[in-house]
Structure formats: structure tokens, C-alpha cells
Amino acid sequence: MSLWVDKYRPKTLAQLSYHDRISQNLKALSASGDFPHLLVYGPTGAGKKTRVYATLQEIFGSAVERLKIDVKTFTTSSNRKLEFNVISSPYHLEITPSDMGNNDRVVIQDLLKDVASTEQVDFTSSKVKHRFKVVVINEADCLSRDAQAALRRTMEKYSANTRLILVCNSISNIIPPIKSRTLLVRIPKPTIEEIGDILNMVAKKEQVKFNSNDPQAITSFLNNLAEKSDRNLRRSLLAFETISMQNETIPITNNSGPQLTLDWEIIISGIADAVLKSRSVATLAKLRDAYYELLAHCIPAKIILKTLLFNLIEKLGDSNVVPKLVELASDYDERLSLGQKSIFHLEGFTANAMVALES
Template sequence: MTVEQPWVEKYRPREIGDVASQGEVVKTLESALSSGNLPHLLFYGPPGTGKTTCALAIVRQLFGADLLRARVLELNASDERGIAVVRNKIKSFAAISVGASPAGRSVPPYKVIILDEADAMTTDAQAALRRTMETYSRVTRFIIICNYVSRIIEPLASRCAKFRFKPLHGTVIDDRINHICQVEGVQLGPDALCTLSRVAGGDMRRAITTLQSAVRLGGSPVRPQTLMDVAGVVPDAAARGLLHTCRESDFAGVQSAVADLIHEGYPAQEVLAEVQGAVLVDPGIDDVRKARVLERLALADKALIDGADEFLQLLAVASLTQRVILGQA
């Protein structure tokens, strides 16, 4: 039985030059690859912008498929984030000397360790990693990948060449999606491409995964509503309805509206993003009061990232919004 490969892996760029819309990063990395003198690297930026793809392309071009197992260690630091992993797994691999290059090939005399989602590592683990980087830099290079560079300790970040990956906007995602649709024989319905671009939010991986899921669910041509259902996008009407409730109802009504949103299964951060958009364009709220609501939205978003309860955070935002609209805050 043939198992179909996920499109996000099937269409992942294999060479560094094929990575979309990261021109400055690609140009600099290609120069480093041509010389074979690779420094420690730190890739940071939003999800789905090509960080891991670039790292895998680098080691593939450096060593070839036959040496990947011997020369490359790939770890997801969000799963293995403690100091024990650094002391055991990483240090053990980093200390091993490299073998001779295959006959007829010029291969750099070092190994590469890829640490994905390194911003999930504890501070102690990062400090231990810094020491390991210093000790074994002659035979081992590190590629550190994270979403939030502020969560990487400065002694570690300062030892790396830093590259920022930008969100993918404009025609970049559209061109890639059109290419995939052409190869896979998929048709896009009216406004489907625009909807997919909005749903992706600059995340190429999310765009491709959503497209494949929508094709499996609704077939071809792909309709905008199918894309929104698959992606779990909060409808614009939901955010406008919450603002209307804040304006016209009492606290009990607001609490009920928030509970309904949670019961519908919408992610709280998605709801906050839609509420932000609705507040910004609401003509009945002046700029000063909008600023108060947006400040509370930011606090709620940070709390959700740290693991706070979704219902309580949404209720706190809705309650403040109600008081701001009514002139009570």
C-alpha cells in the first residue's frame, strides 16, 4: 500500500538557492557554502518561513546524502530541552572526531548539530551548550533554530552568525501554491488563493498543509469556505458579534458570548487577533480607548503563550472592552 507523502515534505526545497523570499540570507549562506567555512548559525523568525529547510539544505549540500547520518545530529530542543541532553547526547556527538573524506570528494572536516526550537531550552541547558560550542568548535558546527531570539541567552547568540527569516507575503506563497496545484492537478475556486494567503499569515508550511487538507476534505476545485473550515479560522462575524455584545449587553451576556466562542472550539489567540482587527476599524471607539483595549489584548496574548486559561483571558479582554466602550474605564 502506497502512503502519500505530505506535500509540505514533498515540495520542501532541497537546495539553499530554492528557498523562497529570503534573498539576503540565501546569498550569504551560499557564499559560506562555496568556501566550506561555515560558522555557528542562529536562524530566527516566525514559523514556516524556511529556517529548518535552510538548515537541512545546508547539511545536504555540505555532506551529501551518504554522510548525513555520520556527520549530522538533528534534535528538537522542545522535546529534549534539559541540561542532561546537552551533557550526554550533544557533547558526546560533538566530541567525536570526523573520519576521512570519501575518495574524490571534498567534504568539510567537521560535523553539524541542528537544534530546532532552541528557545524552548532551559537557561542552564543553553549555558552548558555555550561551553560545548567553545570546546569543540574545531570539529563541530551548530545551527540553532528558534522563533524568539530574545529567549536565547546572549553568550550563546553572540557566538553565532544571526539570520532573521521574514514572514512570507505578497506573491511568494501564491506562486508556490500555484506551482503545487499545477503539479497535483488541483483547481482553486474563486477567491480561494486570496483566502489561503490570509489564512497562512506568512507561514508557507501552514499554507501548504491547509491546501492539502482542504483537497482531501472537499476535493477540487478548492472552495474558500473549505479552507477556512480546515484552518479553524475565526469568522469575522464572531469578533464583530462579541463587540456588539460588549456594547449592548451586561456582563452576564458578555460572559455567555465568550463561553460560546470557547465551546465552538476557536483558538483563543485567533479570537484575539480577530477582535483586534474589529476594534481597530470600529468607528464608535476613539483612539485613546482603542489603545487601552489593544494593551489588554497584548497582555492576554502573552498570558496565553505562557499557558493561561483561554476562557479567563478572553473574558478579561471582553470585560475591559465593555467598560471602555461604556466609558467606565
């Protein structure tokens, strides 16, 4: 039994119900003989990966759904062996080099060189339509400068056999040479009404029951759900499925949506309260357990840092210390990209935030 977010994920560009102009442009690119390198960016939950796979489906057909996971072994310059997971189909590969930290350059150089050195041939038809293989690179904005430089050289040298699709949330960390060699495709957040329509469609197919038969009340409830999810379609679907599993009949009162505060968000809000209440070494020692708990539950360190900063800003209001906190968060966000132990940098930001607040 799959989650609704996977069960109802569109597989073709025609099935996507929002951003029609982007879908039409991607379809035109797929039909043309010259498919460029792409840099797909936009906020979390906007449907970037869904649109990328729908584009691959348009180019290669249903064969891109035959996925397998391979474990590749790479050797660094210090003779250290690294294992790296690669999701692949006969026509494409999907990798996340940033998982390897500062060793992402090794993955870029070795893996892409192997892929690009072999010519893609389609033996299933009498006429070869596409002689290139597509490599999807997730979290491209988290790649180190060395990895991006290696990526640029690969794009230049093996452009005949390889097409790259870079997926990221922001292009601010992407070096200009890569931007100039790719077609930038921005995927904005869907509107509240568009998410509401998708939730309504899922509710009908799953036969979700509400305590009201008023279509306007149901629509208002689903729109509120989308708004409280910050127009994040993935989060909206997951929250809606959770609510439907917890309630045999979903209650709708005063056309208001449910409270959508996640456990890890509550913990980070508690950390912000502790920093503002007591700025001491003892408080910092207690917060280490909270940070370890968040990291152990696979909450990314950068998400923890960003959420903590926003919580502090919200609780402080128009305080003069807010610009200093933003500057500190920017520094430690960069250090999280360069360092290995996330807990050190999270504690470092917390300690410096306490000093800034105290002064």
C-alpha cells in the same frame, strides 16, 4: 503517499525559488572551509528548516537524507530517567530540547558533550573535507536560561568538532552570549506572489482542475489563498491540498479565495466570546473542557494563549483594558515556559482576564 508540503519540499539551495540572496550567502558559507555556528530565525512557515537542510545537503551531500530516530535516555540530578528522541544522519543530529521542559539543560549537557567529544571523520573519500558534526536545535527561543548557558559553554569548548544551527521564531529570548557567537540569518516571510507561484507550480504538477481556464483568475485565487494563510507557505500548501481533495474541480467565483478558518481557531474564538459574554466561575469551568480539547489535539499552549489574546484584542477594539491583557499574556507566556501543567496557566490567564474586564 506524502503530503504536498513534503513532496515538493526543495532539497538543495538551487531549488529554492525565493530569497535568492540568502541562498547564495549560505552556499558561499558551505563552500568555505570555515562554517560558523548559525542562528536561523523568522516567522512560522517561512522555510527555515527547509533552508537549513538544503545547506546541510550542500555541505555533506545526500547522506544527510538517511535519517533515523534514536531514543536517548538521560538521568537528572534527582535520578529521574528521561527518554528523548533524536533524529540523526551520519553527519548531523536534530533535537528539540525544549520538549523536556526545565530538564532541557540535561539534554544540552549530556547529548552535546557526547557528540562534541568525538571527532567526525569521513571514510567515504580519500580526503577528509569536514571534521565537524552539525547539531540542529529546534525551538531555541524556548530553551531555559540554564540550558542556554550550558549551550554557550559547549560552543566554546567543542567548536573544533561541532557546529550548531539554532532555529527559532524570535531571537528576543536568546541570551546575548549566544547571539555574539553565531551568525544570525533572518528568513522573512515569502511574498504573496512568491507563494502564489509555488502553488501554481504544484497545481500544474498535480493536475489540479479549476472551473475556470483564465490564468489571471487562477493566479488571483492562489494569491488570495496565500494572503488568507498570512503568507505562511506551509499552511498555504496544506490548505490548497485540502481544498483540492474536497473538490474534484475547485470553484473560483469572483476571483475570491476560500475561507480558511481552522477548527481550533473557531474553538479559541468561542472561548474569547464566552469570556466577553459571561465572567463567572461557571464559565471558567466550562472553558476548561475547551482547553483540554485543544491540548489533547496537540495545539501548543503558547499558540492557544497568543491566539486567544489576539481574538480578545480584535473584539474589544480600542478598549482601555487591552494593555492590561497584553501584560497578563506576557506574564503567563513566561509561566508556560517555566511550569509543567499548561492547563493551570491557561486558566489563570482566563481568570485574570475576566477580572480585568470586570474592573
